[in-house]
Amino acid sequence: MIKVAVNGYGTIGKRVADAVAAQPDMEIVGVSKTRPNAEAFVAQERGYPLYIADIKKKPAFEAGGIAVAGQIEEMLKQADVVVDATPGGVGAKNRPMYEKLGVKAVFQGGEKHEVAGFSFNAHCNYAGAVGRQFVRVVSCNTTGLCRLINMMDREYGVSKVWATMVRRGADPGDVKKGPVDAVVLNPVTIPSHHGPDLQTVLPHIEIVTFAMIVPTTFMHMHVMHIRLRSAPVRERIIELIRAHPRMGLVRSSTGITSTAELKEFAMDLGRQRSDIWENCIFEESVAVDGDDFYCFQAIHQEADVVVENVDAIRAMAGAVRDPEESIRITNEALGFIPI
C-alpha cells in the first residue's frame, strides 16, 4: 500500500483524498487544514486523520468539534508521497520541508514547472515520473489540452494548434470571486501563457492560446482548432475518443449542449460530487476540414487533474510502470460511468 498524505484539503485536495482512498493500492495517512471549517468536518466524517500547520490552533479546531491528529510534519513522516494541494505559490514554499523529510511530493499546476522540474500528464509522459521525488501535475486547462492534442498527434501528427479557453469565473463554492456580468480577457495579450505551459509536457507542439473568464462556476469550454500533418477522418476521431479512457463523447442524442446540462447528467449518473474526470467532447461539434480538426471540449476544472494526481503517485512510488495499467486501475476504482 502506498501511503499518501494530502497537504491542503480544499477543492482539489479533498477530491484527491477520496480518489486515493478508493484505490486498491493506496491509503490516506492524513490530510491538512488551516481552519476548522466545513471541509474539516468532512475530513473527519470521512475518517481522515486531520493535521494542522500551526499546533496553537488546535483548541480552535477542538472547539468546533474537530479532532486534530497532530502537526503536518508528523503526517509527512508517515507518507510515501504527499500531494501538495495548497494554493498556488505555497507549494514552492513547502518544497524545502518535503526535501528535508525525504518525502516524494506531487505539486499542482498553480506552481511553476521549476518547482518540480517535471510536468506530468499520464497519457503523455508517465514513464518520466517513475521513481521521481518531485512531479507537477499540470493545471486543469493544460491537462485537458494535453490529452486531446497528444491523442491527435499520435494518430495524425500535429502541425499547429489554436485553442480558445472560455474559463469559469469562480469555483461553485467560492462566493468571493467574480465577475458577475462581464467577459474578462485574462490575459488580454495574445497568446496567453497556456501554450508554454502545455509545452512543459509536450515540448514539440506549436500552439497559440487565447483565454477569457466568464461568470460561470463549472467547467471551462475549449474551442479547439488542430492542424494535422495528414487529413483526419471524422469517424476515426470519434472512435479514438470513444476508446480513450480519459475522454467522454457527449452524444448528440442526449440533447446536451451546455456545461450546466453536462453537470446535471454527471450528477444524475451518480458520480461522486458530480465530478467529470474526462475531457467532454461534444459529438456534434467534431468536424474536419482538409487538414484541420475542430471541436468543443468542456473541462471540469475541479476534477480532471484528480485522476492525474493518482497516476502520478503510482508512477513516483514505482508501483506500476505501464501508464495504461495505472490509468485502468485509477478509473476502475472511481467507477467511471461513461458520460
Add this chain to the structure above:
Amino acid sequence: MIKVAVNGYGTIGKRVADAVAAQPDMEIVGVSKTRPNAEAFVAQERGYPLYIADIKKKPAFEAGGIAVAGQIEEMLKQADVVVDATPGGVGAKNRPMYEKLGVKAVFQGGEKHEVAGFSFNAHCNYAGAVGRQFVRVVSCNTTGLCRLINMMDREYGVSKVWATMVRRGADPGDVKKGPVDAVVLNPVTIPSHHGPDLQTVLPHIEIVTFAMIVPTTFMHMHVMHIRLRSAPVRERIIELIRAHPRMGLVRSSTGITSTAELKEFAMDLGRQRSDIWENCIFEESVAVDGDDFYCFQAIHQEADVVVENVDAIRAMAGAVRDPEESIRITNEALGFIPI
C-alpha cells in the same frame, strides 16, 4: 410493496423515483418521458421501465438507444400510486386519466389546490392524506414555510408571519431561463401568492409574503419574521431545530454563510445529487426580540418536496398511519447525513 409510477421524469420526478426506489416498502413500476434525452438515458441506467405518452415516438427513443416499455396507461395500470411530476398545469389535464384508471395520484405544487382538493405537508396534516385518492404536495417554498411555521406554532403559537422569499432564477440544468443580471419582483404586488398557498395547509396562520427572483441556480433564501403568542427562547428554538427530522442547523463553526457553500457541503457529505431535503436554518441568524423570532432559512427547490412525496404515497396507500413513523422510514432510507 407499494407500486409507484412517476409520470414526468424531470427535475422532481427523477428525484422522487430514486427516493421511492430506496424505500423498503415501495418499488418503481415505471417512469415516463416525452423525449429521448439525457434523462431518458439515466432512467434506463437506473433500470426503471420507461413509458411514453405517444407510442409513435417509440422509434425516436430506440434510435437514441433507449428501450421503451410501453404507453403511459400501461404503466398506470400496474401502479398503486402515480406521482405526477409533469410541468405545472399538466397535472390538471392528467387527472381524468387517473380517475378513469382508478389510480391514486400525487400532484405537485405547480397545480392548483383544487386539482387534488387536499394540500399536503407531512408534519402538518399527514393524517388527512391517509387513504385519499388525490393529494397535492405543496411547492418547495410553501413546504419550507410549513415546516418552520408549524414547528413554531406548536411550541409558542403563531400570531403572524412575514416572510420574504429570494428565489433562484433557474434550476441548475435549465439554460433557457434568466435573469442574467437583475432582481425581478415576482410578483411586484405585496403580498405575493405564497401566503394563501401556505393556508391551503395551515388555514389558521396569518401571513404576509414578499417574493423576488435573483440570478442564482440553487436554493431559495427565506427571511423569516414570526410573531409568536408568547416570548420565544433562542436556546429552545435551536433545540427544536436540532430535533426536527426535516430541518438542518447550519452551524456557525462550519463558516457557511451562503447557498453555494451549503451546496458544496452537501456534495462533500456524499448526498445523492447534493440534495438537501431539509430546511437549512443558519444558526447565527436565529434571533429573538420580544415576541418576534427571526432567521434565515435556505430551501433547496429541487429536493425538499421529494421526501414529502414519499410520505404522501405512504399515507395514501394507508400503509403507515403515524406521520413520525413515515418520516423516519423515508429519512433512514435516504441516509440523511446531518447538515
Add this chain to the structure above:
Amino acid sequence: MIKVAVNGYGTIGKRVADAVAAQPDMEIVGVSKTRPNAEAFVAQERGYPLYIADIKKKPAFEAGGIAVAGQIEEMLKQADVVVDATPGGVGAKNRPMYEKLGVKAVFQGGEKHEVAGFSFNAHCNYAGAVGRQFVRVVSCNTTGLCRLINMMDREYGVSKVWATMVRRGADPGDVKKGPVDAVVLNPVTIPSHHGPDLQTVLPHIEIVTFAMIVPTTFMHMHVMHIRLRSAPVRERIIELIRAHPRMGLVRSSTGITSTAELKEFAMDLGRQRSDIWENCIFEESVAVDGDDFYCFQAIHQEADVVVENVDAIRAMAGAVRDPEESIRITNEALGFIPI
C-alpha cells in the same frame, strides 16, 4: 429631409430613431409600439408620434397616458424609408405591406437574406444599396466581422478566417432569458451559421465560425484569427484601426480588459445610452505571427448596427452616393467621442 419611420420601437428601434433624429438630413415621422410600456413613454418623451398596429388597443395606451397618432399604415404613408426593427421573422411578414405602400424598407439581421435580397454593411457594399427598395442590415456579430475582415482584406488580402464568438445571454433590459450559470454552445455544431451570413456581404471570404452563449448582458467577444495573403505588420494594423471610423482601439493605458470596464468607459464619456457603435479592438491583443493576425474585439450587440441602419437609409434614399461621406455624416451627428 429623408422621412423615416421606425416600425418596432424596442432595443434596436429606439436607438435607430434617436440616431436618425440626430442626422442633419433625416427626420422621424413616427415610431410604432404594440404595448403601452416604458418604451412607449420614452417615445412620447422624445416627441416621436406613436403609431400602433391594432387601433383597438388605443384606449389601453391612452389609459397609460400615451397619446396614439394612428395606425401603422398611416405612419408608413408619410415615410420615404421605414426601418423594420420588429422581432426576427416578423419583418418577412411585414414586407408585403411595405411593397403595397411602395415604401422603402430596411430589415434587420434577424431576417433571412432573401427577405431583402441585399445584405448591407456600409464599408463593404454601400454602393449596392443606392436606390434599392429593400435592404437588410446584417446582425451585430456579422457587422463586427464585416468591418474587421474587410479592412484586413483590402490591406493584405484575406486567405481564411476563424472566428469564435462568445455571445451575451440576454440584453440588459431582458430579464426572461438566461443562462444564469452555464456556457451554452449555440449552435453545438461547427461551423456555426455566422460564416455563411458574413458571405451574404463578402461572398469571397472563406470563414469558419464557432459560437457560444455566456451569462452576460452586454457585448459579444470575438476571438479573431485571420490568415492573410501577405505577412501583416502590427504597427500598420494599429494605424488602420485608429484611422477606421467604425473601430475603436482600447488602449492598454486605460487598463481596460473586459466588457464591463468598456461599458463603464463609454458611460463616463457621456455616450448616449453608453452605446458603443464601433468594433472595440484591444490594443494589447493585436498580434501577428507569420501570415496570421490575431485579436480580441468586443461588439456592442445593441449599438453597432444602429449606425449601419442610418447609412443604409441614406444610400436607399439616394441622398449620398459616397460611403465615406455618409459614414462621416452619421458619426459626426452622433458625436463619436473616441473610445
Add this chain to the structure above:
Amino acid sequence: MIKVAVNGYGTIGKRVADAVAAQPDMEIVGVSKTRPNAEAFVAQERGYPLYIADIKKKPAFEAGGIAVAGQIEEMLKQADVVVDATPGGVGAKNRPMYEKLGVKAVFQGGEKHEVAGFSFNAHCNYAGAVGRQFVRVVSCNTTGLCRLINMMDREYGVSKVWATMVRRGADPGDVKKGPVDAVVLNPVTIPSHHGPDLQTVLPHIEIVTFAMIVPTTFMHMHVMHIRLRSAPVRERIIELIRAHPRMGLVRSSTGITSTAELKEFAMDLGRQRSDIWENCIFEESVAVDGDDFYCFQAIHQEADVVVENVDAIRAMAGAVRDPEESIRITNEALGFIPI
C-alpha cells in the same frame, strides 16, 4: 462659488464631480487619482485638473497621456470643501491632513460615524450640517432607508421598521468581486449593522435589518415593512411619494418590475450615466394592512448619495440654510426627469 475638490475620482467621486460641476453655485478645483487608468482619461476629458498623492508617479501618468496638475495638498489648498470619496477606511487616514489644512471635508458611508462626528441626510438633518467642518454622508442603503422612513415618520409616526436589503454583488465596472451564483448572507447574523447606521441619522427609530448579497451589478432591492403609530392610507402615501423630490414612483403602466428594466428606463430617459438618484418605489407594491405599510424600493448604489454630497457641501459652506432650497437647486441642476 463654492470651490470643491474631489479626493478619489472613482465610482462615487466621478459622479460627485459631475454633479458639483453642474451646480450654479459650485465649481471643481481638482480631482485626484492614484493610477493613470480610464477614469483619469475621463477626468481630463471633462477638464478637471488632476492631482496625485505621490508626485513620483507623474511620469507614469504623462506616459499615459494624462496631464498632472500637482499634488493633492495643492488641490486641497484651493478648496473650500473636499469630498473624500476614497475607499472605505482611507477617509479616516486622510482626516488629519484636512484638519491641518483647515479644509472642510465630506466623508462617505464607508467611514465610521466617528470620523466626522455627524452623519447626514438632506431631508433628515440638513440644519445640523450648516457650517460644520466634517460631515459624513451615510451609505447608499442607509440613505435610501432614511428618506422613506423619515417621510413616513413625519406623516404617521414610525413605531418600528423591518427592512430586508438584497444587495448587488459588485458595481457594474468591477470585474473582480462576486458572487457568480450564490445568495450570500452578509452578515449572517440578524440584525445586520444597517439599523444602527440609520440611527446615526435618525436615533429615535427602532429598526431591525436583514441583509444579503446576490449576483447582480446594479441597485439594491429593499423589502420595507414599517409599523406606524396610526393607520396609513395608501392613496396618501402615493401622494407623498409623488411629491418627494428624492423619490420616484415606478408606475405600474410602465410594466417595470425589475432593477434591469428600471436601469433601461433611466438610460432611455437620457439620465447621465443612467443614474437614478431617487428611491424607486414600485407603485404596485405599495400596500397597507392595519398599521403596517409595505413596499419594495430599489436603490441605485452608485447614485443616491451623490445628490446628498452636493447638499452637504452647500450646508457646510453655509451658502443655503433651507434644506428644501438646497435640494431644489441640486435637483434642477441635474435635470431630474421623473422616473
